[in-house]
Amino acid sequence: SGLRPVLNMESQEDSYWLERWEKGMTGWHKDSVDQVLQKYFDLLSGGKSNLSILVPLCGKTLDITWICEKGHNVVGCDLSDVAAREFFEENNILYSTSELPDFKVYSATNKNIKFLVGDIFKLTSDCAGTFDAIWDCNALVAVNVEDRVKYVELLTNLLNPQGRILMATWEYNQAERAKHPFSVPNSLVKQFFDS
Numbered sequence: 016s017g018l019r020p021v022l023n024m025e026s027q028e029d030s031y032w033l034e035r036w037e038k039g040m041t042g043w044h045k046d047s048v049d050q051v052l053q054k055y056f057d058l059l060s061g062g063k064s065n066l067s068i069l070v071p072l073c074g075k076t077l078d079i080t081w082i083c084e085k086g087h088n089v090v091g092c093d094l095s096d097v098a099a100r101e102f103f104e105e106n107n108i109l110y111s112t113s114e115l116p117d118f119k120v121y122s123a124t125n126k127n128i129k130f131l132v133g134d135i136f137k138l139t140s141d142c143a144g145t146f147d148a149i150w151d152c153n154a155l156v157a158v159n160v161e162d163r164v165k166y167v168e169l170l171t172n173l174l175n176p177q178g179r180i181l182m183a184t185w186e187y188n189q190a191e192r193a194k195h196p197f198s199v200p201n202s203l204v205k206q207f208f209d210s
Contacts, residue, residue: 048081049152051183056085059148059181066147069173071135072154075102079128082150088127090143092118092135099130115142136162136169145175151182 052059060066064086070079073091075098083089093099099121103110109124118133131143149170158166170180 045077048077049183052078052081052150052152052181055181056082059150059179060085060087061179063147067144068148068150069143069146069170070150070152071138071170072157073102073130073152074098075105076152077106078150078152079130080106080108080126083126083128087148090129090131090146092131092133092138092143094132094135096132099132102130118142136165138169138173140173143173145178146173147175147178149174149178149180151180153183155182 059068066087068082068087068089070076070082070089070091073079073093074095076091079089079091079102091099091102096119099119102108103121103123108126108128110121110130111124113120113122115131115133117137118131121130121132123129131138151170155163155166174180
């Protein structure tokens with residue numbers, strides 16, 4: 016099927032996400048650029064251009080093209096090959112593909128966009144470089160609770176010194192809904208990133 020899991024090859028969670036992509040059940044996908052990103056982008060970029068920006072667990076978000084059009088180099092990462100193909104096809108972006116040991120790489124031929132398909136936890140600075148900024152648009156809420164610390168460590172390890180992270184999450188009473196997206200209150204985000 017050309018699909019690769021993002022978290023753990025044996026995980027039921029991976030199967031859940033991959034099946035949703037395969038069946039087109041992607042209700043989380045927006046047909047517009049995220050409003051939080053638009054409102055706070057200058058804080059994320061620090062007013063600079065030509066930054067390297069990571070968009071983890073990106074799906075086929077339009078945020079990638081929007082960031083690129085602002086003059087930045089964008090790397091998206093997701094588990095689904097379907098997401099990568101649809102991103103390039105729906106945005107009419109020509110691309111080539113190549114392979115890294117743990118990722119299939121889609122590279123735009125006429126824009127500064129790369130899309131890595133594979134296990135986000137195998138993403139290292141050796142294969143992807145480091146980033147000046149990270150736009151986490153509801154990615155943390157998709158990560159299993161037990162993997163959150165590992166995910167946050169991954170992001171901070173991929174971030175350049177003085178780099179910035181902009182994060183959008185969901186906050187609600189988790190007792191009322193025991194499935195995705197998981198609630199991630201501001202207090203938890205501060206706990207993860209205050210250092």
